[in-house]
Amino acid sequence: VMAGMETFYAAFVADELVGALGLAQDADGAGACIESLVVSPAYQRHGAGRALVEAVLAAHGHQELFVQTGAKNAAALALYARCGFIEVERWLEGAEQLELVRLRRAPS
Numbered sequence: 001v002m003a004g005m006e007t008f009y010a011a012f013v014a015d016e017l018v019g020a021l022g023l024a025q026d027a028d029g030a031g032a033c034i035e036s037l038v039v040s041p042a043y044q045r046h047g048a049g050r051a052l053v054e055a056v057l058a059a060h061g062h063q064e065l066f067v068q069t070g071a072k073n074a075a076a077l078a079l080y081a082r083c084g085f086i087e088v089e090r091w092l093e094g095a096e097q098l099e100l101v102r103l104r105r106a107p108s
Helices: 048-060 074-082
Strands: 007-013 016-025 031-039 064-070 086-093 098-105
Touching: 007 048, 016 048, 031 048, 048 064, 048 074, 064 074, 074 098
Parallel strands: 031 064
Antiparallel strands: 007 016, 016 031, 064 098, 086 098
């Protein structure tokens, strides 16, 4: 984690880490990609994920932002849609033919 090029955001309840988001900048600095978003199962659907995405939007909303997730991950797709991301691509990946979705949020 420390050697990576991602910036990490963390969500806490009191002193307990309940979620984290990893953000990687494009090589040219014009955009960024949410590489990971995880929330502890006990805190899912309680606003931690949204708070993390909103923190990224506050700091990086002036940039083009991307994220990808599974096409069947309805909760993630709804969260990103509420935060202004729109679908730009779908594809199948791997031997399992997992359907993935790429989303984009225009700079604000």
